[in-house]
Amino acid sequence: MVDNWEVKRELADAINDHDVHRMLDLFTENAVFVSPVGLAEGRDEIVWIFEQFFKGFPDLRLTVWYEATGTDNPLVVEWTGTGTHTGPFLLPDGQVLEATGRRIALRGTCASFVENGKIATHREYFDQxxxxxxxxxxxxxDDPAPV
Structure with missing residues (x-):
């Protein structure tokens, strides 16, 4: 039997290693990812979102500082993401923000639902x-909407 928390912790490790191949293996084929940057359905779309962060922040690192270990599903953690914006970063409107050299420290939380040893649903929450x-x-x- 797979320990759901091992799966969740492996995701954090794969993110910190920027290892998209390992990340692919942690999600079910039809997994759903919900975050402030959008909705992704399926492993390829989920990994694509993470790749955008890895491109923009090649030194991106998550530090998990709280795990709600009193439950097996969902698995909830709080984290701080840090990094330096040294690469192109895709914005929600489709424009690309070129490197600014600025450091970020972003607080967030996520909840994962694990089924049969794979993440079926992952929800990220952070302040965009x-x-x-x-x-x-x-x-x-924006200009006011026409009446």
């Missing part, structure tokens, strides 16, 4: 505005 502000981006008001 916190991330974009650290990258030097600012909110702007």
């Amino acid at each position: 505005l916190e991330l974009y502000t650290q990258l030097g981006l600012h909110l702007s008001r």
